[in-house]
Amino acid sequence: MLLEEFIIYGVVFLFCGLVIWIYLRKEARQSKLTEAKIEKAVQDGTFEPVSLHPVIDLTTCIKSGACVEACPEKDILGIVNGRATLVNASQCIGHGACFQACPVEAISLVIGTERRGVDLPHVSQNFETNVPGIYIAGELGGMGLIKNSVEQGEAAVESIVQSKFKSEPDHYDLVIVGAGPAGISASLTAKKHQLNTLTLEQDSLGGTVFNFPRSKVVMTAPMHLPLHGKVKLYNTSKSELLDLWHGVIGKNQIKVQEHTKVEEIQMIPSGFMVLTQGGESIKAKNVLLAIGRRGSPRKLGIPGEQLEKVAYRLLEPENISNKKVVVVGGGDSAIEAALSLIDENEVTLSYRSEAFSRLKPQNRVNLEDAIKRNKLNVRLKSNLTSIQDRSVFLQEEHSAEPVELPNDLVYIFAGGELPTQFLQKAGVQITKRFGYTVKSHR
Numbered sequence: 001m002l003l004e005e006f007i008i009y010g011v012v013f014l015f016c017g018l019v020i021w022i023y024l025r026k027e028a029r030q031s032k033l034t035e036a037k038i039e040k041a042v043q044d045g046t047f048e049p050v051s052l053h054p055v056i057d058l059t060t061c062i063k064s065g066a067c068v069e070a071c072p073e074k075d076i077l078g079i080v081n082g083r084a085t086l087v088n089a090s091q092c093i094g095h096g097a098c099f100q101a102c103p104v105e106a107i108s109l110v111i112g113t114e115r116r117g118v119d120l121p122h123v124s125q126n127f128e129t130n131v132p133g134i135y136i137a138g139e140l141g142g143m144g145l146i147k148n149s150v151e152q153g154e155a156a157v158e159s160i161v162q163s164k165f166k167s168e169p170d171h172y173d174l175v176i177v178g179a180g181p182a183g184i185s186a187s188l189t190a191k192k193h194q195l196n197t198l199t200l201e202q203d204s205l206g207g208t209v210f211n212f213p214r215s216k217v218v219m220t221a222p223m224h225l226p227l228h229g230k231v232k233l234y235n236t237s238k239s240e241l242l243d244l245w246h247g248v249i250g251k252n253q254i255k256v257q258e259h260t261k262v263e264e265i266q267m268i269p270s271g272f273m274v275l276t277q278g279g280e281s282i283k284a285k286n287v288l289l290a291i292g293r294r295g296s297p298r299k300l301g302i303p304g305e306q307l308e309k310v311a312y313r314l315l316e317p318e319n320i321s322n323k324k325v326v327v328v329g330g331g332d333s334a335i336e337a338a339l340s341l342i343d344e345n346e347v348t349l350s351y352r353s354e355a356f357s358r359l360k361p362q363n364r365v366n367l368e369d370a371i372k373r374n375k376l377n378v379r380l381k382s383n384l385t386s387i388q389d390r391s392v393f394l395q396e397e398h399s400a401e402p403v404e405l406p407n408d409l410v411y412i413f414a415g416g417e418l419p420t421q422f423l424q425k426a427g428v429q430i431t432k433r434f435g436y437t438v439k440s441h442r
């Protein structure tokens with residue numbers, strides 16, 4: 001071999017070695033970063049999936065990384081040793097973009113895990129439950145996302161129309177419970193078919209979208225909104241989407257009764273009796289449940305809780321200043337709400353237990369810091385006993401009489417009542433699904 005050839009081969013060999021070395025170093029750095037994120041996710045309690053999430057078949061995965069790139073949410077997936085792995089699985093909202101992006105179909109979308117089951121109602125292909133006349137659409141049935149819910153709301157009402165039910169005097173043809181994406185789309189479809197319909201919403205029009213703690217909304221594909229047409233909002237904001245809902249509902253003169261929680265659905269010989277928290281009894285031939293999976297905020301059941309100054313979520317803390325605020329609760333939501341208000345307001349945090357447990361590590365650090373700086377008045381082992389216009393009464397375990405605190409606003413974070421009990425009361429069958437595959441092939 002000539003010396004020149006030897007040098008050329010040597011250079012090529014060295015170059016290839018360098019490329020491989022750079023690649024392996026990058027992979028090792030990436031793995032380290034992902035492992036640190038996983039460790040944090042475990043500490044924060046976001047590592048284990050709670051509902052829909054991707055499951056990666058490592059024997060098929062070819063290390064393309066396409067799934068990680070495609071996910072519109074942050075850090076749901078990561079790469080360790082070149083292969084995809086779950087990081088913050090509980091934050092997956094089911095865009096399914098990873099599933100679509102994988103070039104070798106190594107990803108399945110699964111609900112629940114072997115250890116943690118998810119309650120899912122029985123729904124037939126035409127969206128009817130085991131109770132004839134009660135239908136389910138949207139996230140409650142297991143499949144999340146705005147687009148899916150909109151499609152299902154429309155399809156469910158089309159099924160109701162096709163069932164050729166007989167209208168009854170004094171009965172609505174259809175009562176829709178919930179005005180999120182599924183309920184809105186169902187209401188529009190019902191209007192299109194001129195069904196005598198009433199939509200009841202415990203909160204405000206918009207559903208979970210309205211409660212998003214972030215303003216960004218992602219839709220990976222265009223959606224069809226009945227009586228409106230194609231909606232192409234890929235990266236949009238919460239307010240833009242809400243404007244769209246309000247516009248189309250208003251334009252079509254659809255009746256959505258807000259701040260009306262449905263407590264119970266009873267079967268009667270002529271159909272259903274829908275009972276609301278406010279004491280209304282509404283007769284319906286069909287009921288469509290579009291109530292999502294987040295349930296209803298648990299109330300304390302104390303005098304004054306109906307006052308306008310009481311809320312169960314905190315939407316724009318930056319707009320609240322110079323107020324005397326009481327936050328009730330000891331979970332992450334309560335702590336985060338209280339901490340977001342301490343700079344501009346006088347905040348008291350009331351919690352019935354003697355210590356905060358299972359907090360995200362960062363929340364615990366911030367809480368301790370706020371207490372140290374005298375920014376937050378924490379009252380452990382205390383219960384709110386009544387709420388007045390300008391004050392609240394707080395019963396502390398160590399004192400005989402409740403103490404009165406001047407007050408402008410009350411935020412209650414006492415957990416939620418899951419829709420499971422509500423469904424069971426209505427006779428809808430529920431099954432716990434442990435690792436139920438929703439999608440495994442395109």
Ligand SMILES: Cc1cc2nc3c(=O)[nH]c(=O)nc-3n(C[C@H](O)[C@H](O)[C@H](O)COP(=O)(O)OP(=O)(O)OC[C@H]3O[C@@H](n4cnc5c(N)ncnc54)[C@H](O)[C@@H]3O)c2cc1C
Nearest residue numbers: 138139144145146178180181182202207208218262291292
């Ligand atoms: C933080 C977060 C971010 C998300 N981001 C996106 C995103 O970017 N893109 C996307 O496509 N999806 C996103 N999703 C998912 C999406 O919001 C849901 O899949 C979708 O809103 C489900 O629609 P739905 O109509 O089935 O239920 P929901 O939107 O949950 O609406 C249900 C409605 O029913 C009402 N209700 C419940 N019980 C009763 C009752 N007893 N009586 C009367 N009313 C009742 C509720 O108040 C609510 O308004 C996100 C979800 C979360 C939590």
